[in-house]
Amino acid sequence: MALATRAAPGSVAALVVASLGAGTAPVAIAWLTKLLIDRVAARTPGGLTPLLQLALLLGVVAILSAVIPHVTTFAAATMGRNVRVVVRDRLFTRVSRLPGLVRLEDPPFYDRLMLALQAGAESPGQVLGGVLGLTQAIITMTGFLITLTVLSPVMAAVVVVAAVPAFAAEILLNKRRVRLAWQLGPTERRELFYTELLRSLQTAKEIRLFNVADFLRTRMLTDLRSINSARQRMDRQVLTTQGALALLSAGIASGGLVWAAASALSGRLTVGDVSMFVAAVAGTQSSLTGLIRGLSVMHQAQLMFDHYRIVMRTPSDLPVSATPRPVPELSGGIELRGVWFRYGDDQPWVLRDTNLLIRAGQATALVGRNGSGKSTLVKLLCRLYDPTRGAILWDGVDIREFDPAQLRDRLSAVFQDYTCYDLTVAENIAMGDISALDDPPRLEAAAERAGVADVVDRLPRGYETLLSRMFQDVQDGDPASGVLLSGGQWQRVALARALLRDRHDLLILDEPSSGLDAEAEYEIHRRLKRYRAGRTSLLISHRLGTVRDAPTIAVLDGGRVTEQGRHEELLDRDGTYARLFTLQARGYSGEAEDEPAEVAARTDRPVTGSATLAESSRSVRAGSPPG
Numbered sequence: 001m002a003l004a005t006r007a008a009p010g011s012v013a014a015l016v017v018a019s020l021g022a023g024t025a026p027v028a029i030a031w032l033t034k035l036l037i038d039r040v041a042a043r044t045p046g047g048l049t050p051l052l053q054l055a056l057l058l059g060v061v062a063i064l065s066a067v068i069p070h071v072t073t074f075a076a077a078t079m080g081r082n083v084r085v086v087v088r089d090r091l092f093t094r095v096s097r098l099p100g101l102v103r104l105e106d107p108p109f110y111d112r113l114m115l116a117l118q119a120g121a122e123s124p125g126q127v128l129g130g131v132l133g134l135t136q137a138i139i140t141m142t143g144f145l146i147t148l149t150v151l152s153p154v155m156a157a158v159v160v161v162a163a164v165p166a167f168a169a170e171i172l173l174n175k176r177r178v179r180l181a182w183q184l185g186p187t188e189r190r191e192l193f194y195t196e197l198l199r200s201l202q203t204a205k206e207i208r209l210f211n212v213a214d215f216l217r218t219r220m221l222t223d224l225r226s227i228n229s230a231r232q233r234m235d236r237q238v239l240t241t242q243g244a245l246a247l248l249s250a251g252i253a254s255g256g257l258v259w260a261a262a263s264a265l266s267g268r269l270t271v272g273d274v275s276m277f278v279a280a281v282a283g284t285q286s287s288l289t290g291l292i293r294g295l296s297v298m299h300q301a302q303l304m305f306d307h308y309r310i311v312m313r314t315p316s317d318l319p320v321s322a323t324p325r326p327v328p329e330l331s332g333g334i335e336l337r338g339v340w341f342r343y344g345d346d347q348p349w350v351l352r353d354t355n356l357l358i359r360a361g362q363a364t365a366l367v368g369r370n371g372s373g374k375s376t377l378v379k380l381l382c383r384l385y386d387p388t389r390g391a392i393l394w395d396g397v398d399i400r401e402f403d404p405a406q407l408r409d410r411l412s413a414v415f416q417d418y419t420c421y422d423l424t425v426a427e428n429i430a431m432g433d434i435s436a437l438d439d440p441p442r443l444e445a446a447a448e449r450a451g452v453a454d455v456v457d458r459l460p461r462g463y464e465t466l467l468s469r470m471f472q473d474v475q476d477g478d479p480a481s482g483v484l485l486s487g488g489q490w491q492r493v494a495l496a497r498a499l500l501r502d503r504h505d506l507l508i509l510d511e512p513s514s515g516l517d518a519e520a521e522y523e524i525h526r527r528l529k530r531y532r533a534g535r536t537s538l539l540i541s542h543r544l545g546t547v548r549d550a551p552t553i554a555v556l557d558g559g560r561v562t563e564q565g566r567h568e569e570l571l572d573r574d575g576t577y578a579r580l581f582t583l584q585a586r587g588y589s590g591e592a593e594d595e596p597a598e599v600a601a602r603t604d605r606p607v608t609g610s611a612t613l614a615e616s617s618r619s620v621r622a623g624s625p626p627g
């Protein structure tokens, strides 16, 4: 109620006035009709004037009661729109203030958020509508019940008692409706997922090539049918319950009509009384139904509104200090000390006692096999999760003592799964620091650093070119205005976004060149090397040739840093790094990779495939770099 009143005070006032009017009108009409009929039937003297006055009054009330529903619809729609804006604002403010990713990865939270969006927008209107409907029904019902009691106290009692089962049935049905909405959450989520797959441009290639549209459509329809049949069962329950209740009401009304007609014949009631009685029974029953429906809608809305309330009260997914320490400029380094991490209590450990020092002013490289935990470590550095055990220290201070937003102000990153926004080039780059949106020279400098400036210059509208075909009509209706970039070009736009943040203390580059051609990759790393000189950076790459110049290369294996040192030192250690580097170098030099020694011996060729790793790595070190 408070939410609705705050969002649209004028509409709420209009609704209140309209429901008071709508509540009084039926009783007024019934009384005016009775008076008119009695006057006509009794041929009361006094001429036409009193009759005309009654008829005029009846007409005014009838016009008002005809206009009121339209006013109500208009005011309710206005209020609904305003409430939706307020609810979206509040919900997404709350969700974006959750500092970590834990909640968003939690399926029940996601379901609740979807229900909260729906309930938050609809429930305030429903509760208000329910309260006003209730007020209206109470006014009408009181008027008619008094009238009915005067005419037949027994009939009044029967009508009221008959409403009790209707009331109980509605409460039960509401609980079932809300339970059903919650139970259907996972199936609806899956159905939405299949729908999105079938709808999305990004998935269209694979779906067509592998011819899996039928498979996905069948799954989508299976889920949709199961949702429909659950809803159908619910609707059937509603139909039978309400059908039985309608029969009961009709029986009472018919019995009452027979009694009233008999009473009129015997002279106990006037003709006007019979008309009044019929209106009173119908009015009492419909206002009782309105009352029950109003209560039922409010009850259901209030149960659904709990989802909104729970999301709004969701505690932070990471502990945030009430008095956070200011984040100092990095001078020593960032240390991962005995860090253990897993994504959930029932998940395997991803990092196990990881120790790593990222020295300030230096480049650190992180390499390792797929799934060794490199991107996870990046997410911990950005404090999107907290270590399960151990700590990450920023110049010796645990990063949990900082405000996450302030910490992130000091970081910049290109994630492996960077985002391609359907926005203009300028907006895509400015996402790295939105204050640069009106500062073209800064955007251009970032694009230059990321090696994408030439590409942008060739676009039809330069930095104002929309990188999407989705919204081209929104820009100016010109079909040539939307442009699609290649994967490597997008990657450079994402890099420009990260490099826009000039004042960062740590630059994280997670596979920044995986999609680039050899020439572009060489060029980017040449630029990055220049840019990173004297800055603190963490570079993750599977192409080991791009990290070999880093003063520290750390190897992550099985969740632990197993090797650390310069390129030459690691080759001499003859461990995982040397093996990975050698394998890659062989791929580039075209040497046999895994031919067994006997096979090589039989072909009288040198045994390159089974040469010791130390030998291979030494030969590689002397030869050309991979990558």
Ligand SMILES: Nc1ncnc2c1ncn2[C@@H]1O[C@H](COP(=O)(O)OP(=O)(O)OP(=O)(O)O)[C@@H](O)[C@H]1O
Pocket (backbone or CB within 6 Å): 105, 343, 347, 350, 368, 369, 370, 371, 372, 373, 374, 375, 376, 377, 416
């Ligand atoms: N959000 C998540 N929830 C649960 N498990 C996850 C999540 N993200 C990653 N993992 C798991 O954590 C492990 C490490 O993943 P991570 O992405 O950190 O590896 P990586 O070293 O970056 O791999 P790659 O070289 O393939 O990019 C994997 O086993 C992965 O399944």
